[in-house]
Amino acid sequence: MATIRDVARLAGVSVATVSRVLNDHPYVKREKVEAVKKAIAETGYIQNINAINLKKGKTNLVGMVLPLLDHPYFSQLMQGISTAASVHHYKLVLYQTGYQEGQEMEALEMLKLKQIDNLVICSRQVSLAVIERFRQYGNIVLFENGGNTPLSYTFVDHYACFMNALTYLYDRGHREIGFSINRSDGTNSKQREQAYKDFLETKGLRYRKEYIVKDCLYLEDGERVLKQFSKLQQRPTALLATSDQVAAGIMIASPEYGISIPEDLAIIGFDNHPIAKAMNITTIGIPLNSIGQTLFEQTLSESASHKEVPVSLIERLTV
Amino acid sequence: MATIRDVARLAGVSVATVSRVLNDHPYVKREKVEAVKKAIAETGYIQNINAINLKKGKTNLVGMVLPLLDHPYFSQLMQGISTAASVHHYKLVLYQTGYQEGQEMEALEMLKLKQIDNLVICSRQVSLAVIERFRQYGNIVLFENGGNTPLSYTFVDHYACFMNALTYLYDRGHREIGFSINRSDGTNSKQREQAYKDFLETKGLRYRKEYIVKDCLYLEDGERVLKQFSKLQQRPTALLATSDQVAAGIMIASPEYGISIPEDLAIIGFDNHPIAKAMNITTIGIPLNSIGQTLFEQTLSESASHKEVPVSLIERLTV
């Protein structure tokens, strides 16, 4: 494998000159440029990016920490990050964690070792305090409300979202409202749960844990919601679904359970995935693609910034 | 930032010894190991992976070339690759091409520069001949029938799939069969088209280009199929959909067009995405997750291998 030295020798110049030609530096005589280019062609010379990375202390690689890959929520986020990264000549390295702390730590270690320049954390188990310790090695950006952390973050106020959605249902006469969540220990889930409790208290409604369905994330989880509710004496008349996937799953399974939507059960989904539009599901629209882009851009910024993304309820036919 | 030399100095040993400790080499006195470990802790020393990569000529990064990220087809493939990669301590770098040759070339260039060790190409525009020229720089694995290319590949016989599906429909009385595809210049699309033509000829059926709907990939494309068909005098009685997403999109939009499935239109989807199960869509099951794993493993193998993945028609309620 030819190196810069081979090229220099063949072209009859120094390695410095070859490097200059390679990097489009000014102040190289045209003849030398030609000679170098010829030598490069003849030797089949290829730059070694690891050497360049070592020298420059930079890889143009950005990491993305996420629990799983097969959900539109993360796909859209990924699409956004990837698009923005591409503009800045960055490539995306995936750290799929499966909600395992160890996997997250691995991503942080890679930042430390300088395999990646920066890191976007879309979901985490590791404490903020631990993550913060790694920020000396590169920018770390969070997709959550990080409070007064020195890290950059972009977030959606899930508490407010949930409150709005609950109020929307309440105003339309619903008093028995349930909801589904994914992992109850998730940052977003906690906010949603809190909003739910606070709302109930404000309105003087009773908290019934049978109205809460856990571990719902995918389309196929929708049916479980129906199954759980159908066993109840007193059933909820409305539901806030974890995501549009779950909402769609419920829609699809509902005829089988003899439930009409919205008459028997009103549904509000989350994210505004394409399926929500196709199935006319009322949902909270979250611009995940553009959030992804923002997250990447924060990764590049010298100073930390905190951004809240406004979301809106999209009225369709399931309420 | 502390280097290996700082550690050596503080521990009172040579850099070679520090390196040995770092890499768990035998033949280091216990006391020295302790001294080195202490020095590492004190200095806050961190290995620089770029230096290691340069030295070893290896990055433990595998590239994945794919056109887009927001489709379950690619998500599942990605999931499979990522899972297998993780087992071998590899991380996945995404090269999202948007079907652009230039973007694909960039991935190949990165292989050449040694930013990634190997490359999985899930979709391509660039010719096989060009791709083959890059195999000297790392293993390249294809997700298609590469014929007698020296590259490794895993593939699904889309021609046979289509033939089977067409025969299945024919045997159930269908004579007017349409299909949808994504990009007509895609490798898979061409095979499907050829099967369609051959089938028609064998059975003495007429080829009608109105029965073919192009640029269909997403859920929201389903409606366009219905729109196109509804304009026709003579409408197809059955359809082979690009993917389950399109099939589902058709299912969802069908009531609006006064079309019942399968009575007015029988549908066979592709891939067996979760939505196909939820909506009881008859489909050709393609084990994308395990294909992804196979693709990654081929990436690691010294010798090229060619694998065909068997697929099966999953009978449900849309035919």
Add this chain to the structure above:
DNA sequence: TTGTAAGCGTTATCAA
């Protein structure tokens, strides 16, 4: 069991 020193392939400073 340990240390010296030669790479790995660049970039960039400095002097000419």
Add this chain to the structure above:
DNA sequence: TTGATAACGCTTACAA
């Protein structure tokens, strides 16, 4: 406008 040469931070013969 050019060339020597010193980094970048590590691994690994080779010699001791």
